[in-house]
Each structure stands twice: as C-alpha cells, then as structure tokens.
Amino acid sequence: MKRIKILGLAVLMFVLTACDDWLDVNASNQVDRNELFKSELGYAEALTGVYAKMCDGSLYGRELTFNILDIVAGYYDIQMFEHMAWYTYEYAKSENEWQRNYCKPYIEKMWNGVYAQIANLNSLLATIDGNKGIFSDDNYNLIKGEALGLRAYLHFDLLRLFAEVYETGKDKESIPYVTTLAPTVTPLFTQKDAVEIMLEDLKNAKDLLKNDPMRLGVTPAACLASLPSGKYLSSAKNIPTWHNRRFRFNYYAVVATMARVYLWKGDEPNALACAQEVIAVQESTFPWVQQSDLTGITSTQTDEYYKHKQDRTFATEHIFALNVTDLEKLMDSYIYDGTVGMSQSYNSKELTGDERMKLYESYTADYRYQYGFASYKSNFLVAKFYQHTLCGRYFQERLPLIRLSEMYYIAAECALDPKDGVDYLDQVRSHRGLNSYSLDRNMSSSRLKEEILKEYKKEFIGEGQLWYYYKRLQKMDFSSHMTDVKFFTFEIPDLEQANAGRQ
The missing domain is CATH 1.25.40.390 (Serine Threonine Protein Phosphatase 5, Tetratricopeptide repeat)
Structure with a gap:
C-alpha cells in the first residue's frame, strides 16, 4: 500500500x-x-x-x-x-x-x-x-x-x-x-x-x-511524562506528579479502550469489567471536576488568581488526552477561540439557543450547559476547549480522547439490572450540577437506553464520540439525512485501493 x-x-x-x-x-x-x-x-x-x-x-x-x-x-x-x-x-x-x-x-x-x-x-x-x-x-x-x-x-x-x-x-x-x-x-x-x-x-x-506511575501513584521518570506546572496549583490534591501521564497512553487508557472494543463487538460482560476497573479508582486517580474550578469561566473579574480557575474540559477526569499547543488556532472559524469575531465565521459550528436548551433538557444548572458554550451573534459556539490566557497551565491545551464519564456510560449500558445502570448515570449527573435531578431508579431498560443517549449527547459535544455511538447502535433517527446504515461507513480512499491492487 x-x-x-x-x-x-x-x-x-x-x-x-x-x-x-x-x-x-x-x-x-x-x-x-x-x-x-x-x-x-x-x-x-x-x-x-x-x-x-x-x-x-x-x-x-x-x-x-x-x-x-x-x-x-x-x-x-x-x-x-x-x-x-x-x-x-x-x-x-x-x-x-x-x-x-x-x-x-x-x-x-x-x-x-x-x-x-x-x-x-x-x-x-x-x-x-x-x-x-x-x-x-x-x-x-x-x-x-x-x-x-x-x-x-x-x-x-x-x-x-x-x-x-x-x-x-x-x-x-x-x-x-x-x-x-x-x-x-x-x-x-x-x-x-x-x-x-x-x-x-x-x-x-x-x-x-x-x-505505570499513574497506576502506582508515583512520580514518573522524565521520559514518561513532564511534571505538572503552573503558578496556581490551587487544587494540589487533584494535581499529582503523574497528572501529565494523561497525555500518554497510560494503563487506564488501555483498559478504557478495551471497554470500548468489547462493547463494539457486543461482549458486554468484558466491557463492564473493564469500565468498572477504571471506575474503581475514580476517587484517587480521576477526581470529579470541582465547581470552584469552573467559576472563573463566566466571571467578569480580572483577578489573575480567579482567571486561573477555568477547568472547562474537566481535566482531572481525562483518562487520555492530547496536549494541543496550537488549539486556539485550530478552533478559529470552527468553534469558540476567545475572539469576538472569528476570522472566517461562515465555517463556525453553531447551536441556536433553543437547540442548546433542548440538548440539556432545560437544566440550566448543568455545568456543561453553563460553562461549555459562548454566545456568538444570535447563537452559541462550543467553548469547552477555550482557555483564558491567564488560565492555569494544567487546565490549558487539553483535548480529551477518553474521559471518565464514558466508563460510567458503558457500565450503565452493560449493567445487568437497570437500577444499577441508573446509579452509574446519576453518579455522572450529580457531578454535572444535577444532584437535585436524580433519575427514576425503576425505569425500564428501554428508558435507560434513552437516558444514556441523552448523556452521550450532552457530554461529548466537540469530542467526536457521539457518531460512533450512533453507528454502533445503528441509530438513524437523529437526522433526516441518515436513511441507510451504509451512511455510517467511510470509503477507503481510491488511491489506497489502487496501490494495494484491490481495484
């Protein structure tokens, strides 16, 4: 080839x-x-x-x-x-x-x-x-x-x-x-x-x-990860020395990927076991985002310390992420990059106010609703990756590829008892500002699947994971354009096929 x-x-x-x-x-x-x-x-x-x-x-x-x-x-x-x-x-x-x-x-x-x-x-x-x-x-x-x-x-x-x-x-x-x-x-x-x-x-x-130092909770060698840095390590207990192992394909990234692969092939028991292995270390290794690290996002205050508290991507929940040093450039003209007028606004990916409200079911208390968007003209742009220039270094330039919440969603989907599935979902929702809006633990399996879908849509905007979810379940009711399961399969490039002798 x-x-x-x-x-x-x-x-x-x-x-x-x-x-x-x-x-x-x-x-x-x-x-x-x-x-x-x-x-x-x-x-x-x-x-x-x-x-x-x-x-x-x-x-x-x-x-x-x-x-x-x-x-x-x-x-x-x-x-x-x-x-x-x-x-x-x-x-x-x-x-x-x-x-x-x-x-x-x-x-x-x-x-x-x-x-x-x-x-x-x-x-x-x-x-x-x-x-x-x-x-x-x-x-x-x-x-x-x-x-x-x-x-x-x-x-x-x-x-x-x-x-x-x-x-x-x-x-x-x-x-x-x-x-x-x-x-x-x-x-x-x-x-x-x-x-x-x-x-x-x-x-x-x-x-x-x-x-893996991330698994053992020890300081990694220099060749395995850089050490966290920043003027304001306000949540020091949440920023351990192995924090930047999240930028490497660490032990838990492997286990989480296994959960994805097993679920893709329909092996729910193994998918559940892998997801549970990650969930078991949530408190020590993947602490939930702190609301105190979100308050600076919508604040008009200019205090340097306050601006450092902008954990838009929920960094401590990342299992595997990329350190994208030119992220603001890549965002420009696509999603919110912090500028008032983007260089090519006709490229922008926008949601109307009604679409944003519908996506989060009118739960304006949801952290993702509150802190994940920025108003742009009459609509809203995804702003979860943008960071103020004063934001703490340990929150900047992070683009998550696998996050903790997905392991809870996989566990919810694979749980033998719908009640357990609801519990997994509510653990995420309670750390997204929805602790006063618990789900009905007696809901049916079909209703649970609907709730899982809602969570995927809320959680992964900007991260490319929702389409894979739709494809795995062959769901085509989200768009009037999706009328055939073949629409989910990209074509192998023509040049690849020709050079490999497949044409």
Missing part, C-alpha cells in the same frame, strides 16, 4: 516539547533507526512525536473531534455550504460528484495520517526488544506498552470509521491491521480478526503497563 511503501522509507519525525517542534532525524530518505533509538530518551521522543502528529487538524486536532465527526453526528447548525456535503456523504458517492470530491480529500488525510502514526509506532516496536539494555528501571515495559496500546487505539478508530458496524460486518473485510514496518501490502482483515489482534495488543499493553 502507498502508506507502507512511503513510510517504510520516510524520515521518522519526533518532538522535544511541543506539537509543532518537529526535527528531522536524518537528512536522507532512509530512516536511521540506530541514530534515534540509541537511548531511552530517543524512544520517548519518538513516541512523543506520534502524540504530536495526532494533534494535527486533519486528525484529532480538529476533524476527528469537533469538526467532521460532530457534523455527521448532527450537532450543529451548519453555516458553511460546503460542509453540508457531510450530511449526505454516502448518498453523494454515487449521486453527487461535487459532494464526493469535497469529502474525499478529508477522508484520505484521516486514513493516511493515522496509518502514518501506526508506521512510526511499528518502527519503534521493531527495535525496542533488541535494545532492552539501554532502559532504566521499568521504562522498557512502559514505553513498549504505550506503543502497543496506542497502535490498537488508532486501528480501532480506523475500524469504526471505515468498517461496518460489528454486528453486520464482523465476517467482512475491514481494514489492514499493520504490525510491521515494511514495503509490502498488508491485506484487509475481517473485522472479527482485526478486533482479536487489537485486543491482543491491548492485553499485552496492559500487562506491560502494570507499573
């Missing part, structure tokens, strides 16, 4: 600190892995480089979170005419060449961009076993575990984008599961086989990461 042939010869890139500080390892077209992988720091920097490239706007920095995936989930009142093509993407494949041509480049960048990072992970994994001697302490296991877990995570998102829902597509060809860096074509795996390999990667990663 094109990505394998090119990436097998490509220069492996890495960063030292920020998403845009990339350095060439070697000026030639051949990767000199001996140069990069001669120290544990080199391995750590190569892995950091993968996280950095995931921040790109064509990937999780925009399209796979608050833009394309939220467009197709039906969140926004779209203002830009071209973006309306996503509403009828599947239909457009055969009926409207203009719409198809508009969507194709975005999809190609998703496919190529994610596989590029899988190739970089495979480059790291190809040499790490032979270099165990250069690692100190348990860093070999931790770095290898991160790489294996992240490889599975990236493949899983590709599967959810480019394959049918598991129920109907488990025995059909889906995506290549690439585990080596070589100039050869990787075949398309059946979805069932791809998921099994995925779970094997995750199980191995979980075992390797058993001594």
Whole structure:
C-alpha cells in the first residue's frame, strides 16, 4: 500500500516539547533507526512525536473531534455550504460528484495520517526488544506498552470509521491491521480478526503497563511524562506528579479502550469489567471536576488568581488526552477561540439557543450547559476547549480522547439490572450540577437506553464520540439525512485501493 511503501522509507519525525517542534532525524530518505533509538530518551521522543502528529487538524486536532465527526453526528447548525456535503456523504458517492470530491480529500488525510502514526509506532516496536539494555528501571515495559496500546487505539478508530458496524460486518473485510514496518501490502482483515489482534495488543499493553506511575501513584521518570506546572496549583490534591501521564497512553487508557472494543463487538460482560476497573479508582486517580474550578469561566473579574480557575474540559477526569499547543488556532472559524469575531465565521459550528436548551433538557444548572458554550451573534459556539490566557497551565491545551464519564456510560449500558445502570448515570449527573435531578431508579431498560443517549449527547459535544455511538447502535433517527446504515461507513480512499491492487 502507498502508506507502507512511503513510510517504510520516510524520515521518522519526533518532538522535544511541543506539537509543532518537529526535527528531522536524518537528512536522507532512509530512516536511521540506530541514530534515534540509541537511548531511552530517543524512544520517548519518538513516541512523543506520534502524540504530536495526532494533534494535527486533519486528525484529532480538529476533524476527528469537533469538526467532521460532530457534523455527521448532527450537532450543529451548519453555516458553511460546503460542509453540508457531510450530511449526505454516502448518498453523494454515487449521486453527487461535487459532494464526493469535497469529502474525499478529508477522508484520505484521516486514513493516511493515522496509518502514518501506526508506521512510526511499528518502527519503534521493531527495535525496542533488541535494545532492552539501554532502559532504566521499568521504562522498557512502559514505553513498549504505550506503543502497543496506542497502535490498537488508532486501528480501532480506523475500524469504526471505515468498517461496518460489528454486528453486520464482523465476517467482512475491514481494514489492514499493520504490525510491521515494511514495503509490502498488508491485506484487509475481517473485522472479527482485526478486533482479536487489537485486543491482543491491548492485553499485552496492559500487562506491560502494570507499573505505570499513574497506576502506582508515583512520580514518573522524565521520559514518561513532564511534571505538572503552573503558578496556581490551587487544587494540589487533584494535581499529582503523574497528572501529565494523561497525555500518554497510560494503563487506564488501555483498559478504557478495551471497554470500548468489547462493547463494539457486543461482549458486554468484558466491557463492564473493564469500565468498572477504571471506575474503581475514580476517587484517587480521576477526581470529579470541582465547581470552584469552573467559576472563573463566566466571571467578569480580572483577578489573575480567579482567571486561573477555568477547568472547562474537566481535566482531572481525562483518562487520555492530547496536549494541543496550537488549539486556539485550530478552533478559529470552527468553534469558540476567545475572539469576538472569528476570522472566517461562515465555517463556525453553531447551536441556536433553543437547540442548546433542548440538548440539556432545560437544566440550566448543568455545568456543561453553563460553562461549555459562548454566545456568538444570535447563537452559541462550543467553548469547552477555550482557555483564558491567564488560565492555569494544567487546565490549558487539553483535548480529551477518553474521559471518565464514558466508563460510567458503558457500565450503565452493560449493567445487568437497570437500577444499577441508573446509579452509574446519576453518579455522572450529580457531578454535572444535577444532584437535585436524580433519575427514576425503576425505569425500564428501554428508558435507560434513552437516558444514556441523552448523556452521550450532552457530554461529548466537540469530542467526536457521539457518531460512533450512533453507528454502533445503528441509530438513524437523529437526522433526516441518515436513511441507510451504509451512511455510517467511510470509503477507503481510491488511491489506497489502487496501490494495494484491490481495484
């Protein structure tokens, strides 16, 4: 395939600190892995480089979170005419060449961009076993575990984008599961086989990461995470030294991803067990957002200390997040970036006041309703990622990819007794300002499913997760454009198919 042939010869890139500080390892077209992988720091920097490239706007920095995936989930009142093509993407494949041509480049960048990072992970994994001697302490296991877990995570998102829902597509060809860096074509795996390999990667990663500093509650080595910093660590008990392990594919990110994969394949007992493992450490590892760290968001006060208290993304609840250093630039013209007038407002993703109120069922006490939006002209923009320049560093530039609340929603869906499911939902709701609005514990299973859907819609706006939820359950009643389950499956790029000899 094109990505394998090119990436097998490509220069492996890495960063030292920020998403845009990339350095060439070697000026030639051949990767000199001996140069990069001669120290544990080199391995750590190569892995950091993968996280950095995931921040790109064509990937999780925009399209796979608050833009394309939220467009197709039906969140926004779209203002830009071209973006309306996503509403009828599947239909457009055969009926409207203009719409198809508009969507194709975005999809190609998703496919190529994610596989590029899988190739970089495979480059790291190809040499790490032979270099165990250069690692100190348990860093070999931790770095290898991160790489294996992240490889599975990236493949899983590709599967959810480019394959049918598991129920109907488990025995059909889906995506290549690439585990080596070589100039050869990787075949398309059946979805069932791809998921099994995925779970094997995750199980191995979980075992390797058993001594993760985040799990043990100890200070990580410098090559495993930077330490939290900031002038006002007002909630010091909630900002431990391993806090920034949330930016790495840590032990709990592996377990949470396993919960997602098991639920995708319909294995509810295992999905529940994984979700419960994360929930069990909620108090010590993923403390709920504090209302005192939200009050500065809507305040007109200019006091520096007060402005630091703006935890819009509920940072301590993040299981795995990206540190997107140019997030404000990526938000501009799409969602709220703090400016009064955005540079290209016709791109903006807006909700009307009525839509916002309906989304949160008129519960204006809901933290997500109060602090997640900013008024813009006569409508509202998603503002959950924006941070005032004075905001505490430990709250800034965070884009969550897996958060604690999802584990409660998975547990609620998989609970054997609906009463237990309601309890899981209410644990989240009570920490979203809705402690006075408990759900009926005697509701039916069907009603519980409706409540879970409402929570997904409220919680994940801007994060790209709702569309995956709709797809897994094959729900098409959220949009008049969704008239066929095929609409949930993106096409593998034409160039990929041609270069792999599949056309």
